[in-house]
Amino acid sequence: MKVSFNELQSLSWKAFIGLGFSDGQASDAADMLCWMESFGLDGVKTLKEALEQYSLEHPYSPPDILYKDTDITVLDAHNVSVLACSHLPLELAFTQARARGFSVLKIRRCRQRQLVMGYLARLANRGMNVTAFWRNSQTPLTEQVIGFRASSTVPSIRIYAVSELPDENKDNTGITVVMANHVDLLPTMRSEYEYDLLARHDESDLLEVRSKTERDGITVDTALWAQLQGLAKLTLVASTSSSRLGAGPAD
Amino acid sequence: MELPRLGAFSSSRLSFARSLIRKMGRQRWQVTQTRFDLDANGYGEVIYRIQTPQARYHVVIFSRYLDDANRSDRVIAEAWDLTFGLVEGDVEDELMASLSENVPLQEAGRQHSNLLVISRANRSMRNFSSFIEQLSQGQQPCESLLKTAGYLYRTTAVYGNGKFGIADFARLRQNPDFRQPFSAQMTAVYVLRQFSIDQVEHIARQRSSSAVPLSDELKRYVGIGNSTGLGMAPFLINHPLLINQWVHMRETALSLTKQEVADEHSQAQLLALMRRAIQSLQECDIEDADQRAKNVDVVNELSMATAWLDQVSPESDLWLQLTDWAEAAFTVETQELINTLLIELYPDHADALEDYMAAEESLDLIPDMPLIQLKQLIETHMDWALQVDLTAPDERFWFWYRSIEKEEPRLGVRGLDEGEEKELSIAIGPRIQRVHANLDKHLEDDPTALTIDFLMANPRDSDIIRRIQTMAVSAYGEIRANLWHRDMKPMHLLRTKLSFLGAQRFDPKGERWVRVTFFQGAPLISELNAEPVDLVDFDDWSFALAPEHTGSQAAS
Numbered sequence: 001m002k003v004s005f006n007e008l009q010s011l012s013w014k015a016f017i018g019l020g021f022s023d024g025q026a027s028d029a030a031d032m033l034c035w036m037e038s039f040g041l042d043g044v045k046t047l048k049e050a051l052e053q054y055s056l057e058h059p060y061s062p063p064d065i066l067y068k069d070t071d072i073t074v075l076d077a078h079n080v081s082v083l084a085c086s087h088l089p090l091e092l093a094f095t096q097a098r099a100r101g102f103s104v105l106k107i108r109r110c111r112q113r114q115l116v117m118g119y120l121a122r123l124a125n126r127g128m129n130v131t132a133f134w135r136n137s138q139t140p141l142t143e144q145v146i147g148f149r150a151s152s153t154v155p156s157i158r159i160y161a162v163s164e165l166p167d168e169n170k171d172n173t174g175i176t177v178v179m180a181n182h183v184d185l186l187p188t189m190r191s192e193y194e195y196d197l198l199a200r201h202d203e204s205d206l207l208e209v210r211s212k213t214e215r216d217g218i219t220v221d222t223a224l225w226a227q228l229q230g231l232a233k234l235t236l237v238a239s240t241s242s243s244r245l246g247a248g249p250a251d
Numbered sequence: 252m253e254l255p256r257l258g259a260f261s262s263s264r265l266s267f268a269r270s271l272i273r274k275m276g277r278q279r280w281q282v283t284q285t286r287f288d289l290d291a292n293g294y295g296e297v298i299y300r301i302q303t304p305q306a307r308y309h310v311v312i313f314s315r316y317l318d319d320a321n322r323s324d325r326v327i328a329e330a331w332d333l334t335f336g337l338v339e340g341d342v343e344d345e346l347m348a349s350l351s352e353n354v355p356l357q358e359a360g361r362q363h364s365n366l367l368v369i370s371r372a373n374r375s376m377r378n379f380s381s382f383i384e385q386l387s388q389g390q391q392p393c394e395s396l397l398k399t400a401g402y403l404y405r406t407t408a409v410y411g412n413g414k415f416g417i418a419d420f421a422r423l424r425q426n427p428d429f430r431q432p433f434s435a436q437m438t439a440v441y442v443l444r445q446f447s448i449d450q451v452e453h454i455a456r457q458r459s460s461s462a463v464p465l466s467d468e469l470k471r472y473v474g475i476g477n478s479t480g481l482g483m484a485p486f487l488i489n490h491p492l493l494i495n496q497w498v499h500m501r502e503t504a505l506s507l508t509k510q511e512v513a514d515e516h517s518q519a520q521l522l523a524l525m526r527r528a529i530q531s532l533q534e535c536d537i538e539d540a541d542q543r544a545k546n547v548d549v550v551n552e553l554s555m556a557t558a559w560l561d562q563v564s565p566e567s568d569l570w571l572q573l574t575d576w577a578e579a580a581f582t583v584e585t586q587e588l589i590n591t592l593l594i595e596l597y598p599d600h601a602d603a604l605e606d607y608m609a610a611e612e613s614l615d616l617i618p619d620m621p622l623i624q625l626k627q628l629i630e631t632h633m634d635w636a637l638q639v640d641l642t643a644p645d646e647r648f649w650f651w652y653r654s655i656e657k658e659e660p661r662l663g664v665r666g667l668d669e670g671e672e673k674e675l676s677i678a679i680g681p682r683i684q685r686v687h688a689n690l691d692k693h694l695e696d697d698p699t700a701l702t703i704d705f706l707m708a709n710p711r712d713s714d715i716i717r718r719i720q721t722m723a724v725s726a727y728g729e730i731r732a733n734l735w736h737r738d739m740k741p742m743h744l745l746r747t748k749l750s751f752l753g754a755q756r757f758d759p760k761g762e763r764w765v766r767v768t769f770f771q772g773a774p775l776i777s778e779l780n781a782e783p784v785d786l787v788d789f790d791d792w793s794f795a796l797a798p799e800h801t802g803s804q805a806a807s
Contacts, residue, residue, distance in 0.1 A: 002364060005421060006413025024714030062710060088706055088713065091618040098619050127613070146421050214421050217364050233800045236655040237663075237670030243654060246661030246668065247325070247481050247763060 001225060002217045011225075012047070014232035019085065021059045028119060029083040035118030037218050038200075039154075040209040046112050048224045050081045055111040056217050059084040071100050077110035082175070086116050090177065094226065095124050096178035108174040116175060117146055117155060122147030123179070124155075128139075131185040137172040142198065147186035154210075156181060156186055159203040252498060254732035257550040258743025259584040260750035262793070264593045264598065265501055267433045268753025269793070270605045271441065272280040274434075276789040278304050282442060282450070282776045289314065291457040293450045295350070298342060299442050301430045308367070309338045310442040311347070312449065316655035322373050324407045324478035324764075329359070331371035331406065333447075337439040339365050339418065357408075358415055358657060367429065368439040372404040375476065379451065381401050382635045385802055386455035392804030397472050397576055399536040401756055401795075403447040405476025409436045413662050432609050433752055440769055444475045445776045467775070468798035474771030477754065482662045482765050484744045485651075487730065489612075489675050491718070495728030496610040497751050502727070507600040508593045515567035517596050518560065524592045524794075527559045531794035538715055539759045545584050552577075552585040562609065595793065616717040618703035622690055625702055625719065629687050630721040635731040636680035651677040662741070662763070666741045678734035682715045694786060755795070771795040 003011075010029050016026035036043025063075035063085050073092060077085040089105055096103035113134045123242050124130045130148040135141060141162040147156045178185055237243065252595075262268065286298035294314050301308040312335040321330050332353045332703055338346070346363060353360030378396050382403065385392040409434070420432075429435040448470050455462040455673045465473075487494055514716055532550050537543045556573065563569070570593055575757070578769040594601050630637065633651040639646050649662045663670050676682065689712070693705050703718075722729045732739060742759050749757070754767035772795025774783070784790040 001361065002416060004364065004413030004416055005419045013761070022711040022714070024712070024717070025710070027714060062707070087515065088703070088710055090705060091616055092703050095619040095701060122615070213417065216418070217419075233655065235653065235673055236658060237652045237661075237673050239654045239656040241703075242669065243661060243663070243670070244327075245662055246652075246654070247659050 001220060001222050003220050003225070004217050005034055005038065005214070008037065008218055008220070011228050011232055012233050015058075015081075015228040016056070016231075018231035018234035019056050019059060024089065025059055025084065027133075028087045029080075031122075032083060032115050032118030035121055036115060038213050039206045040213055041114065041117070043115065044218065044220050044224065045073070045116075046115055047083075048221065050083065050112045050115075051224075053081075053111060054085055055079060055081040063089065063110075066108070067197060070103065071096060072106075073106045074106045074108065076108045079109050079111055079173070081111045082107070082113055082116045087119055090116075090119055093177055094126070094128060094180055097128060097181055101181045102183070103179050105177040105179075106174060110175060112174065113175045114144070116177070116225075118148065120148055120177070121153040121155070124150060127151050129180045129183060129185045131179075131246050132175060132177045132241050134175040135172045141172070142182045148163055149184065149186060152203065154203040155201075156203060157196065157199070159199040160197045174241060252731065252732055254740070254743045255746040256587065257498075258740065259582075259587045261588050261591045262750050262753045262755055263501065263504075263594050264370045264601045264790075264793070265497075265504060265594070265605060265608070266751055266753035267431065267437050267608075267788070268441075270602075270608075270775070271434050271437045272770075272792070273602070273605075273775055273786070273790050276774070276783050276786050278674065279782050281446070281779045283780070285309070285643050287453075289450065289775060290315070291454070293454045295730045296672070297446055297449070298447065300646075301442065305426070305428050307340065307604050308320055308428075308438075309340075309342045310439055310446075311336050311350050311354065312326070312446050313351065314442070315355060317373075322376075324373060324405070324480075326408060326482050326659050328407065328481065329356075330788055332374045333409070333446075334369070334371040334440060335443060336362070336370070337368040337435055337442075338363075338418075339367055349750035352466070356760075357410075361414065362414075363417040364416060364418055367423065367435040368409060369415065369417055370406050370409040370436075370439060371444075372406045372443065372475070373478075374404055376401045382451045382465070383454050383458065386452060386465060387458035389459075389461045391463070391466050391469060391801040392670050394469060394472060394577055394797045394800065395536075396802075397469070397474075397605065397771075398534050398797055399538075400476060401474045401771040402476035403473060404443065404450060405478050405766065406440060406443070407478050408482070409440060411436050415788065428538055428779075430609070430805075431605070437753065437769075440475050440477075441773070442776075444473060444770050444773075446514060448674075449475055462758065466798070466801060469801055470568075470775055471772060472795060472798055474768040474773070474795075476569050477668050477749075477767050477769060478764065479745050479749060479767070481741055481745075483748055485675065485677055486743045487681065488734075491555075491722050491728035492614070492725070494610050494730075495722075496724040498771075499609060500595070500607055504508075504594045504601040504604055505590050508597050509570045509574060511570065512567045513565040514536075518565045518569065518598055521592060522557060524595055525543055525553055525560070526548070527796065528588060528794045529553050529557070529594060530796055533806065534797050535756050535758075537756070537758045542757060542759055545582070548582050549585045549588055552581040556581075557583075560624065573675055598790075609806055614714075614717045616702070616706075616713065617720045618701065618706070618719060619630070620702045622700040622702055622705050623698065624695055625705075625716065626687065626690055626694065627684060627725040629719060633719065633729070635685050636683035638732075638737075639680060639684065639733045641681055641684060641735075642685065645737040646733055647681070647735045649735050649739065651675040651721045651734070651770050665735075676714075679715070679729060680731075680733045681735060683719060685769055686712050686715055686719070755793075 016029045033043045060107050063077040067074040093103045093105035106159040119129045129150045132146045145158045281302045285300045289295040313331040317332045336354045357458045382392045423429045442582045703773045756768045772792040
């Protein structure tokens with residue numbers, strides 16, 4: 001079925017509240033989802049995966065801080081979706097980059113990592129160069145690199161397959177985010193390891209997609225929509241004849 | 252701004268209904284009826300085409316039989332006398348079939364993305380039947396009917412911005428016809444007014460060969476009603492930057508006006524406007540006793556001001572003298588009405604601001620703001636929230652929630668009604684106070700902490716903190732009131748938005764409902780289609796006056 005952005009934003013916000021997110025967490029998560037959809041990057045499909053994996057449960061459990069200094073933070077998110085665990089750590093990394101010129105954030109064991117792009121766009125729009133990087137455990141192993149130029153909300157995206165791996169490569173459920181105040185961090189394809197570019201989306205391609213989705217709306221799976229409606233209903237209060245008076249006397 | 256002042260606003264020349272009519276006249280919009288399939292009882296389908304210099308749109312109206320027992324203005328209603336929508340582009344057969352199936356269902360339908368607006372309306376039963384009866388007998392209806400309810404139909408919700416599948420407002424941002432907030436909604440309502448006239452004339456003609464058309468004077472005095480409840484209240488809280496922008500533009504127009512040097516011409520102009528406003532208020536037959544009493548006060552105070560203005564000479568600071576006096580001696584409602592009238596005097600100031608009534612609703616975090624600075628911001632700009640004793644039962648009396656019935660916003664009594672655990676975050680003041688207390692504690696342990704340090708320890712506060720950081724520097728966005736308080740009047744919230752839309756004749760039904768009228772006195776579509784030459788005269792329709800006695804039968 002076709003839905004509008006406002007519907008997706010509004011219903012997903014209510015669904016996140018129904019899942020136990022705080023108001024701020026829910027609005028950030030809804031923004032991240034809509035941002036992905038606006039660029040045709042399968043935000044809704046990824047949300048469906050998150051719901052199937054229960055990685056949106058317990059949104060109040062903050063990630064554990066494994067290491068933190070003034071430049072680098074390493075967290076363990078315990079397999080929670082980035083929708084539920086990333087926005088404040090990203091703000092922390094942003095603060096560090098503003099103060100020190102450069103920061104690194106690693107979130108280990110987190111899910112639906114591609115959804116982080118919507119929040120990175122917000123940080124980039126504040127004048128920060130942002131790059132995020134993660135690997136997917138599949139054959140061949142793939143790497144995804146996202147780069148935002150400072151003050152731009154549209155990224156460049158590279159996805160490539162890596163066939164020769166360094167020995168230390170083990171965990172593929174983490175994400176690394178690098179921010180720099182003054183240094184352009186857009187991804188470049190230079191590596192001594194062998195790689196095969198699978199996909200690239202440049203800013204102009206993505207802007208074209210956004211114009212189209214704004215015009216045509218978003219296609220969502222009917223069953224997922226019903227699931228979101230079910231979660232949103234958890235925020236509503238049962239109606240009684242006396243509660244009807246809570247909106248004023250009958251006309 | 253204080254809630255009672257916001258709740259005393261009148262519509263002004265910056266209101267969206269006014270700026271729409273100006274734009275339509277200036278750009279020579281044309282509105283024509285392209286389909287009129289109504290049976291003898293007025294049921295069927297009607298389409299009006301709107302041609303602008305940029306594009307073509309259609310207003311599609313479905314009029315269907317409604318049992319009297321099902322006629323309700325509540326959002327929980329499921330059927331209405333008519334439903335309608337504003338469509339971008341042409342209405343081909345396939346689209347018409349989709350509209351016919353879904354628009355009458357409103358929230359329960361899946362609406363087409365070519366729709367920019369959907370809405371519904373119920374008849375004013377007394378006016379509707381009286382108009383048809385009189386016209387079919389070859390007589391004009393009595394104008395006094397429209398003094399009690401200034402319309403034949405009243406809308407109960409006018410949806411835009413992506414609701415139920417219609418087009419997102421984002422799509423209109425590049426559209427010069429409708430990029431101004433609520434201009435698409437106002438257009439649909441304006442065309443509905445013409446339909447209401449066309450429909451009663453049609454039914455009268457079907458009843459009798461001696462039927463006469465409605466006189467032009469009465470047509471002008473027909474508006475479109477609107478019934479609004481608590482559903483509008485969350486909008487005011489959830490769009491603080493937009494509300495800030497609206498009030499800011501209004502205050503800017505007023506400030507520029509006050510700096511103008513009065514002369515005999517502008518003095519005479521203001522006198523004429525004040526007299527018209529007095530007469531218009533006196534002609535309105537308002538049902539609500541409190542509002543009626545307020546209108547009496549306004550009429551008395553405005554009459555005093557008129558007597559004064561009639562006798563003083565136009566000194567350079569005349570406008571300041573008037574507003575200073577009003578502020579010192581008159582009710583808030585009179586003060587704001589005088590402000591509204593003053594804005595009328597210098598159209599160049601106000602009209603230059605009408606393109607700046609939109610705002611991107613983006614509340615962004617400043618994570619590296621020192622926590623002590625956040626505390627200072629709250630104490631400097633949001634002290635109103637800190638002065639409330641939230642332990643007092645009256646200060647925490649209400650809670651806001653959404654009912655499972657069509658998600659209707661409702662108020663519950665804390666500790667008594669069910670649903671407190673699902674409370675909506677509508678009351679911003681108590682949240683500011685709670686955050687202030689928490690960050691005080693945090694600062695005791697870590698005086699040099701940053702906002703992000705506090706948030707990592709208190710993640711649930713991210714939204715209220717970014718709101719504080721954004722809104723603290725805005726002059727008008729945050730409504731300075733405790734929306735939990737027992738004496739809080741939701742009516743003030745509703746009136747704030749309605750006044751910017753262009754509503755007139757506020758007639759509250761209790762504290763949570765209000766009936767208003769739009770476009771009463773506005774130029775007719777026939778006048779628009781005639782391509783007005785005098786645009787100043789075309790725009791001069793605020794504070795509509797009833798035509799001279801027109802009918803033989805007075806309202807009972």
